[in-house]
Amino acid sequence: MNKYNKPKLRSSNKLQDLMRRVHNKPLFTIGAYLCFFLSNLSAHSICKTDKVTALNNLTILATLVFIHLIYLVIRHQSAFPQLFKLDKKSLLFTILYNLNLYIVLIMINVAAIKINDTKLGLITSGLLLLLCFLSFFVVHLINKLDELWKKIITNSSAFAGLATGFSCLAFSFLSLSEKFTFTFQAEWTCCGLGFFFIIGFIYYKFKY
């Protein structure tokens, strides 16, 4: 057998196999959403000095993070058979990579509590994280597409994003709006994005 062609080692651990079979993404997306609301609620409660509610919410949040952590340790490739002689660095990175969402959430909410501004926790982080979720979800869907369509849509999206960004820059810094009779509205970026996406899509559809 070719030395580069060795089969991947599979654990005989039944729990690990079960974990592999369970499609975890929807479950953890819901979990993450729950965490998101809970952590924002916690920030809100702490800012309003309702410490009991805050503590309850933070306990649930910590439990969810803990469950996720246990799941990751179990699912981590060959973590159990050789937990003590290996690859703790890789495990640590996997955990950090998977828990980054919670870490960001907690950091934003700690900042919100520190400066005693519920708006930061509830509106800014909420909106931004929701948009991040949405963007990740769209990228996840695009990745599931056929190879060629994936390339076309990725290129079109990149083109649309860049063109919209440059348009915003042009209107903001070069004062283009002063040269015209209208003022630039933030909502127009949405239409701009769609418009540039269609242009990019047509171009790349013909290219490939």
Add this chain to the structure above:
Amino acid sequence: MKNHLKAIRTEHGYSQEKLAKLLEVSRQTINSIENERYAPSLPLAFNIGRIFNLKIEEIFINTSD
């Protein structure tokens, strides 16, 4: 990237649709590869080779040399 996919496919009597179904991609992908407008990913190239029982370098020609 240059390739002999069209010749190999017709030699084996496959239509673009059938090959696309076997490779689990769209017909447009096969068409774009055949017309050398699109270079397939490594897994797809391997799958093409596996279906025709050929090596990748027998199907695709590296033009960067």
